Amino acid sequence: MSIDNIRVIMINTSHPGNIGAAARVMKNMGLTRLYLVNPKQFPNAEATAMASGADDLLAQAVVCESFEQALEGCRLVLGSTARERKIQHEFIDARVAGELAITESEKHEVALVFGRERTGLTNEETGLCHKLINIPTNPDYRSLNVASAIQIVSYEVMMSSLSLASMADESESSETQELADYASSEAMERFYNHLEQTLVDIEFLRLQQSPQLMPKLRHIYNRVRLKSEELNILRGILTKTQNLKKHS
Numbered sequence: 386m387s388i389d390n391i392r393v394i395m396i397n398t399s400h401p402g403n404i405g406a407a408a409r410v411m412k413n414m415g416l417t418r419l420y421l422v423n424p425k426q427f428p429n430a431e432a433t434a435m436a437s438g439a440d441d442l443l444a445q446a447v448v449c450e451s452f453e454q455a456l457e458g459c460r461l462v463l464g465s466t467a468r469e470r471k472i473q474h475e476f477i478d479a480r481v482a483g484e485l486a487i488t489e490s491e492k493h494e495v496a497l498v499f500g501r502e503r504t505g506l507t508n509e510e511t512g513l514c515h516k517l518i519n520i521p522t523n524p525d526y527r528s529l530n531v532a533s534a535i536q537i538v539s540y541e542v543m544m545s546s547l548s549l550a551s552m553a554d555e556s557e558s559s560e561t562q563e564l565a566d567y568a569s570s571e572a573m574e575r576f577y578n579h580l581e582q583t584l585v586d587i588e589f590l591r592l593q594q595s596p597q598l599m600p601k602l603r604h605i606y607n608r609v610r611l612k613s614e615e616l617n618i619l620r621g622i623l624t625k626t627q628n629l630k631k632h633s
Contacts, residue, residue, distance in 0.1 A: 388546050390490040392418040393535060394455045394498045396510065401426045403502065405435025405443065406532035412439040414539035415546065419446040420455040420496075452498075452510055456570040460493035461485070461610075464514035465534050466505050467527060474511060475608060476519045483541025485516075487549055493567060497538055499531050512603045513570065515610055568616040576616055577603060583623045586630050 393411055398404050404427060408419055419442050421427055427448065436443055449455040456462060463482050477485070486495045498514060500506035511517060520537055522529055568576070581599055584590035590598055611619070 387487060387490040387549075388415055388542065389417065390493065391416060391486055391495045391497065391542060392420050392455075392459070393539070394420040394422060394452070394496050395424070395531065395535075396422040396452060396498065396506065397501045398424045398427075398531070399502050401429035401432040402435045403530070403532050404429075404446075405432035405437075405439075406530075407499075407535045408432075408436045408439040408442040408446075410532060410536035411539055412442055414536075414543040416539055416542065417442060417445070419443070420449060421446055422449045422452050422455050424448065452513065453570070453574060456496055456513060458494045459496040459570045460567040461489045461495045462498060462514045462570060463496065463516050463518055464498040464500070464506050464511055465518040465520065465538060466500065466511060467519065467522070467529070474514070474517045474604065476517050479518055479520055479538045479541045480544075482516075482518045482538055483543075483545040486542050487545040494569075496570075497535075497542075499535055502531055508600065512600050512607070513574075515607050566613045568611045568613050572613070572616060573606070573611070576606075576611075576620060579620060579623050583627055586627055 393407065393416060395404065395407060398421065401424070404419075404421065404424060411417065411419060426432075427446075428443065432443060433440060447455070463477075463486065482497070486497065489495055497518075498506065498510070500510065506514075518538060520529060520534060577599070580602065581590065584598075585592070
């Protein structure tokens, strides 16, 4: 099933009950892969109690030391946030996120990312996301529990999965459009490190004087979503540029 290629990532969760509640709603909606980045308390009896029968998801949860580790293998990263950003990302609603996650999970690993209870995702973490999910709420009361946010997005994933299955049943003989071979998150990180070093080498970038340049470049490339072949071309250009600089 393509839905098995979708993982839910929770970052620095403070309250173990939220982890359990998230596991419960994930199992309700057919999602089984839970990744936890540096949870404050896990495993924990409160998480087990709130899971209410989804103990298997907690037992199989992958605990990671970094966000980058949790993203390994992913080609599409969707982050949920309500915060305004200095660098404008592309925002989508939960319904579009569900459709996009299901469509791309036919071939790629997909990550649905949820931040801290109080502060959400950092700017650095949103910089690793291709698109940001915004869930409309009452402007007079915007606070949304992280497990509730996971439930809303998971529901849209389930609905998109059912819709796609129905369409497939109606047109089994039709050709399916092949999805692009997008670069993985770890390949993109290697590219960003290479890009930064090259810009420093040619004296275009001075890190202390231009701290916002790399985040802006990340946003540009994340918005475009490079394919593996395109990434290899750019890495080749960077290597050639570095070699010319060394011999100049």
